[in-house]
Amino acid sequence: MTAPVELEPDYYLTNFQKLVQFVVSRYEALLSTEELRFYRTFQQLDINSRRLYVRLLSRKGVPSSAGPLFRLDKLTYTEIENLPGATRRLADAGLLQRNPPLPLQEWLPLFSKAELLDRSPRPLPRTPKRAELVSALLSGDTNPAALREAIVADVPLLSLQAAEHFNTFRLCFFGNLNQDLTDYVLRDLGLYRYENYPLDRQQLPFQSREQIEQHLRYYKCLEQLDGTLEAGPDAIESLCAQLPPGIEGDATLHRRLERLRLTLARQLERLEDFEGAERLYRRCTRPPARERRARIAVRLGDIDTGLALCREILAAPYDEAERVFAENFGYRTAKKVGCLAEWQVPARYRPPTHTVVLPRATERVELLAAAWLEKSGNAGGDRCFYVENSLINGVLGLYIWDILFAPVAGAFCNPFQIAPSDFRTSDFYPQRRTAFEQRLAELDDGQWAQRVWRTYRGKWGIANPLVAWEALPESLLELALARIPAIHWRPLFSRLLADIAHHRSGLPDLVLFPAGGGYELVEVKGPGDRLQQNQLRWMAFFDRHDIPHRVLHVTWQPS
Template sequence: MADPVELAPDYYLTNFHALMEFVMARYQPLLSDDERRFYSSFRALDLDSQRLYVRLLSRKGVPSSAGALFRQRKLVYPEIDDLPRAAERLVEAGLLRRNPALPPDEYLPLFSKSELLARSPAPLPKTLKRPALELALLEQSDDPAVLRDTLLTDETVLAVQAAEHFETFKLCFFGNLHRDLTDYVLRDLGLYRYEQYPLEQRQLPFQSREQIDRHLCYYDCLAQLDEALDEGADAILALAEQLPDGIRNDATLHRRLDRLRLTLARQLERLEEPEAADRLYRHCTRPPARERRARIAVRRGDIDTGLALCREILAAPHNEAEQLFAESFGYRTAKRAQRLPGWEAPTRYRPPTQTVALPQVPERVELLAAAWLEQGSAKAHNNPPAAPTSDQCFYVENSLLNGVLGLYIWDILFSPVPGAFFNPFQAAPSDFRTADFYPLRRAAFEQRLAELDSDILAQRVWRHYREKRGIANPLVAWEALPETLLELALARIPTDHWQSIFRRLLGDIAHHRSGLPDLVLFPAAGGYELVEVKGPGDRLQQNQRRWLAFFARHRIPHRVLHVEWQRP
């Protein structure tokens, strides 16, 4: 085992510098004057001041209209030699404000209940709950400045400034505002290794300032989402009006806007505002917008529109789930409305199923089933064979088929598609879980699938398995792919089966990479079989049913194994 890695006390500052320099090197022409001044002001600071600023910028202070608030006396960072002096320099640089003139209610959350009681100009009952205590304090003084000065007696409160400029740097580096510098730490600790891919200007996601501003606007709207959902229909519609327009060739922004509109529209449905919801759904190009519109139309008695939307989906479905909805919902609607001509009842596939009774033990039911399959039915009767068979069964769930695909297409997955990579710490391209993933690489994928044969598959898989071992890949779970399993899978699973499975996975990777069978069985006589295990009381999920139906269509051997507990 490797020795534990000890990070430097100010590792976070090193990582912060790396982020800032990365953005300046690639996006400087797209940054505003204020953002460039923020960078210059920060770089001109001494190390202690830089450390303190990054510490505060990375922490969640008390929000206020002047910026996140912190009590200076509560700040303890051993790596900062002179914290008061560092704070003073940050104030001089305009990156902190000291005791800003805020309404007293914005300062109250900084203090504990006991501290507020001690600072009260007049005695207050200790039994008061926090909200009542704060209200009583605010009502004691007609002059807010007096109460503020009382609260800040012997206190220095620091308000972080220019955080909004760092948000732009974060957006350019991460591509979103949800991630932080943890990825650097994981890399430095050796927990994650990332593939190397080009990050040249022409391949980066942001090519104009307009793009950056619209993404920032989206995140401003996203920050208001919870409040709007709670306040009701008017607030939801007002927020929808604030959403920026999409930008041509910026699929990421379109996806984000669609996702937010879908959330707003769904809440409008719950609030019994179907017409307003329908208007929002019309602005969405991704599922389940057409599904929701069809449901709304049928609920309000507009059968023609509902059925027309189902036919529109069937003519050009975005994914398999949307197609199955249109088939099922369209048929049920037509049947109720007595308009069945042209609609057929969807068939439900019933997979081959076996039930076995096994002793109840603490081990996972899938592992019990695998052991039973390896040793044959004698195991179930507590009568093991004289010599073990050479049947081999592995618990793989989603790891085997996804993993072989990930190894086979490794180079395509990490190819420099414009907009796919924001920074050097991505385990996958930014569009990996989206409907855009396959179309943007269609030519490369089609060529790779067309040339697939057993020799080429094995060569590519083994080459990447050995060259890329341990590097993060969204399809490859290294610990779940032992060499023995890979050898059997590549030898036993026919090329046409791999071809069909790969096409289905790539066609909708966000939905299809889950729901795969738990076990793969390699009988001693040859061949293979995929086995879905269901323990007592467990049922097949919809994505599992869809995979099993797919296996049936492509003659891929499969079954469902129901496990029951033996009676004592």
């Protein structure tokens, strides 16, 4: 058993310093004067002041107009010597403000209900609701200065400064503002091992200050999203006007802006502001923009426009899900108005199905089915594995490992990525099209399995978004590479690569290797369970490519 890893008491400071130094070493020319001043000021502080600053930066303070708020009497960090002294030095450096002059209502969230009741200069109702208590406190005739003196005078209060500058460093390091220093901790604890990919300056995602500014502006808009959705159409229009215009060639920013516009448009649609929703959907190229436009048109009685959009999708579908929508919605709409001349009934594939009655047990139904399949073989010696999405995804991940981690511009921001930043997007395949086509062509030379084995043994345990190591034992991999022919691997890999975000799930639960040779993919459905649409699409695909498959329905024996 591996001994637990013990982190240094100030591991967070080490990680913070690595992050900011990484960004300065690669992006110094793109950082503002204020951001560089923040970096240099921090570097000149004593170690205890740096520890305190990073501790506060990592905590969720009370938001205020002066920066995140904290109470010094609530801070306890054993590794920081002389906490009040560190506070003074941070204040002298401009990274902390002590007792900033704020309206009382901005300080009140730092105090508990019990404290407010105890410190109030006049009796307050002992209401269970904090909001009512605060309202009663602020609405009385007590002088505001006297009220502030009574509640906060003897409590040392702090507001963190320059935190917005760290957002720029975080954005440059992670490529987003959703991640934090936890990723370092996961590495240090040994929970993840990362591939060693190049991080050359010319391959990093941000190549201009304007890019950085627009991404920061996008995240400021994103912070307002929840309140905007609740506020109504006018607030949505206002937020749309604040969105950055986008940068030519910055596919990541384009995706983020489209995702936000789609969310806003969908809310306008729910609020029955169809004109505003249509206007926003028209600015989006990705699904489900055309689908929503078609639905809006039909809802408003404009059948011709709805059907025209379905035809447009069918002529050039963005992905398989959009094509399936256009086939089904177009047919149903045309049927309602009696103009079916050009619309065919959508195909409904019915996979081969077998039903088996098994004794009820506490084990997963997939494991029970696997055991039954092994025992039911005529010759004995059949092997059945519970793989779900791990087998085909895993073999693909091993086969394209070097392409997945190749130095594509903008794909990698820092050393802690298990996948390129565009992995789950429609840009993933086109960005690497030539390399993928060449690699798939190598399936014909009969040597491709050797590449898989070399990667399997050389990269074991390193994080890869397609490879679940513990679900891919050697015994399974050996049978899969020997039994599943290249003529089947090629279409499987091609479909996965075409739309990894949607196609990496929905694969069958089991793979059966009969003693007599060959293989079969088996989807298990327990009592009351039914095939999902992505599973049906996979099985229709198997049928087109003669890949052996079936559905095994399990019912329970009567008690």
